[in-house]
Amino acid sequence: MRFTSMLLLPILAFSSLSAHADAQDVTRLSQLLEKSKTITANFSQLTLDGSGTRLQETKGEMSVQRPGLFYWHTEAPQEQTMISDGQKVTLWDPDLEQATIKKLDQRLTQTPALLLSGDVSKISESFDISSKQAGEVMEFILKPKTKDTLFDSLNLSFRNGMINNMRLVDSVGQRTDILFSGVKANEPIPASKFKFVIPKGADVIQE
Numbered sequence: 618m619r620f621t622s623m624l625l626l627p628i629l630a631f632s633s634l635s636a637h638a639d640a641q642d643v644t645r646l647s648q649l650l651e652k653s654k655t656i657t658a659n660f661s662q663l664t665l666d667g668s669g670t671r672l673q674e675t676k677g678e679m680s681v682q683r684p685g686l687f688y689w690h691t692e693a694p695q696e697q698t699m700i701s702d703g704q705k706v707t708l709w710d711p712d713l714e715q716a717t718i719k720k721l722d723q724r725l726t727q728t729p730a731l732l733l734s735g736d737v738s739k740i741s742e743s744f745d746i747s748s749k750q751a752g753e754v755m756e757f758i759l760k761p762k763t764k765d766t767l768f769d770s771l772n773l774s775f776r777n778g779m780i781n782n783m784r785l786v787d788s789v790g791q792r793t794d795i796l797f798s799g800v801k802a803n804e805p806i807p808a809s810k811f812k813f814v815i816p817k818g819a820d821v822i823q824e
Contacts (some may be wrong), residue, residue, distance in 0.1 A: 642747055642757065643741045645748060646748070646773070649755070649775050649778060650732075653779075654683055654803055655682045655802065655803055656780060657678070657801045657804065657806065658797040658800040659677070659678050659798045659799045660677055660679060660796065660797050660798070661674070661676045661796050661798070663794045664791065664792070664793045666791050667790030673695065675695050676691075678690050679730065679797075680810050680811075682806055682811070683737075684734065685701055686701055686703050686734055687733070688700050688811060696710075697710055698711075698813070700811055700812070701721055701730075701734070702812055703721065705718055713820070714816070714818070714819045714820060715819060715820040715821075716822070717824060718824065719824045720824075742762075744771075745759070745760045745762060746759055754774055754775070754781065755775045756772060756773070757772065757773045758771075758772050768786060768787045769787055769788050770785070772784040780800060781797060781800075783795040783797075
């Protein structure tokens with residue numbers, strides 16, 4: 618079973634509800650996200666079950682460019698690549714030689730990669746937001762406004778204004794921690810990074 622799908626695959630519908638998030642917290646998070654038009658980083662990802670047992674450890678690299686462009690590659694042995702070109706999202710599984718393609722709708726997403734690359738003005742439509750600060754680290758706690766999601770909370774932390782880590786917790790206590798390293802902001806990213814050419818003979822699933 619590929620636990621990375623918890624992070625990569627969900628493109629989940631939500632209802633547009635009135636914002637109850639603290640306006641100051643929304644402003645702070647928006648300002649931190651908006652200052653980085655592009656982000657490149659390496660990441661390490663650890664998934665634990667509700668009792669703290671390790672389920673999976675992976676690492677990889679990511680690139681995002683607002684609005685709507687991202688590249689997220691998880692290394693072997695659980696290799697997967699997810700790419701958004703701003704119109705559609707393609708998930709490539711080389712082991713299965715399978716590409717799954719979904720239409721990208723910025724209003725209908727709660728995927729963490731899309732949060733970093735998406736329209737920050739819509740954050741308070743889908744999340745209640747609070748924050749806390751400890752020294753040089755600012756942490757935001759995002760709670761989805763609907764129950765039809767694969768996670769109950771999403772924590773984002775920034776160190777000295779740069780994305781530092783993410784934590785997702787689901788309804789049964791499973792936790793996914795993603796630590797970013799080598800973070801670079803506002804450097805040019807080749808347009809080819811956000812385009813995926815499906816290999817000849819691959820299975821293609823359109824959703």
